[in-house]
Amino acid sequence: ADAVAPLLAAFPAAIAAPSDPAADNAGFVWHRLLHGRSVDAHVLATAFGAAVADDAEGFVAALGIADPPAVVEVLKRWLRWVDDLALDPRSDSGASPYWNPQRLEYGFALASEGVQPELRLEAEEYVDGRLDWDDFVVASVLQPGQAVAGAAAIDWRPGRPPMPAMARYPGMPADRYWEFEDGRLNFGAMGAAKSDLARLALLEYALVFGNDWYLLPVTLPVNALYRVAEFFVRDNFGIEVPIPPARNLDGSQWTMFEMSVRAAAAPRARLDDCLFLCPALHAHEGPALEHVVLMRDEMANLAWAIEKRVQGTSGDPLDRRFESTRLSTTQTLRVPLGAVPAPGAPLQHTLQTPVAANWIPFLPVKRAGATPANWSIQLQRGVVVQHLQVDAARLAEPRNAEIAAVVERLRAAPFVEAKPEQAGLQGFMFHPRGEILRTTPADAASLFTTDFLRLEDEEVPRDGVEVRRAFNYARDASGRALLWIGRSKNTGRGEGASGLRFDLVRRAGGGG
Known part of the structure; x- marks a missing residue:
């Protein structure tokens, strides 16, 4: 019991507060309950595992623990248990080195x-x-x-x-x-x-x-x-x-x-x-921590990756469809009270229809090194850019409070890239939130700059594919328990439609 306080002070578990607590309710609860109040087992196992071969007692004594030999023995037994249960428990976060993101x-x-x-x-x-x-x-x-x-x-x-x-x-x-x-x-x-x-x-x-x-x-x-x-x-x-x-x-x-x-x-x-x-290894797969559906959209001439579930700040899965509705870009600012609206035009032009925030486009691009004699394409992950009116004076009006809250959520979301504001408009680019659609999940800084996943064109057929990440638990031939996070790919449910359209002209008042 005397070692708990020093370990907690040296290796506190950091659970970040979600940018949208309503969409990531589990992350909000875990942040309020456990942020800084429990030991980060991953960091402790990494640090103590490196000190075991050198000076384990010195490592424990440096933390201010009174009885280093007894604590070292307990930590060694705990570290052996972690090594026996989890595969590569102290490895860097992200996909397995054997996972091919271009082929899924x-x-x-x-x-x-x-x-x-x-x-x-x-x-x-x-x-x-x-x-x-x-x-x-x-x-x-x-x-x-x-x-x-x-x-x-x-x-x-x-x-x-x-x-x-x-x-x-x-x-x-x-x-x-x-x-x-x-x-x-x-x-x-x-x-x-x-x-x-x-x-x-x-x-x-x-x-x-x-x-x-x-x-x-x-x-x-x-x-x-x-x-x-x-x-x-x-x-x-x-x-x-x-x-x-x-x-x-x-x-x-x-x-x-x-x-x-x-x-x-x-x-x-x-x-x-x-x-x-082969040894028979029957794994029990838990609920999906991340679920992505890839499908073709012939009307938009694109392929789409739909993030249905991703991990929140606590590690628990969250429904991205609910989160997407809270990041909706379909609202427009209301006219200020007392202002006389300008006479409307007979035709209304829409440059681009909105798309849900959890729909990530994949565009056909020329394969690197392709020649006219050997032409081939790949599908590169892109972004959907949505624009919102962000006039500060109009956002401050009570009637536009909901739109102001959406703008604040978009600016705070770590997976949304905000463009500079111009003439009262600001563009927001939606990037993937999970790990499946990224090449370097552990490097968050590259999400907006260099992390643009490319898929082989044949990996997204007309039937589509579904990719999941989930915990797997199994026992090997010797009876040893194994725990890991694995990925699986299954056949999808066919083509879909995002509703994305460009240069849409309608008559004022709802006419076609």
């Missing part, structure tokens, strides 16, 4: 341990949180005559021959006559045109060859590469029949259940018959 997906590689030559397995499009052998591509370049496993290869044989079991799937035809089949899936009722080759192949496999597949249960250690060296079938008479690898009708190797190999990783025959047995 993870990319990483695994290398074989103790094997010469080294074998690399690359996963460049990891987005759904479920990793399996088919997510990897063999990317090593082997010299002719070199084996994949090398000196570390282990010849493993099962202790007893496994008993085959027929592979089952929903809607599988019955094995015998007069047996009721599963009515939840009826392959016979599925239609297919002549061009639906994938559907025709699936129907033929399910109805004609579905009972030709068997499962052989074999228990193997995970995190290893395996190759079937030989395969024998022993029938009821004790006769062993060797089964060679399956081949196509033209004699080429059949590669349906084999790992993909890069073209540069030759020779193919020495790599593609390997199978990587």
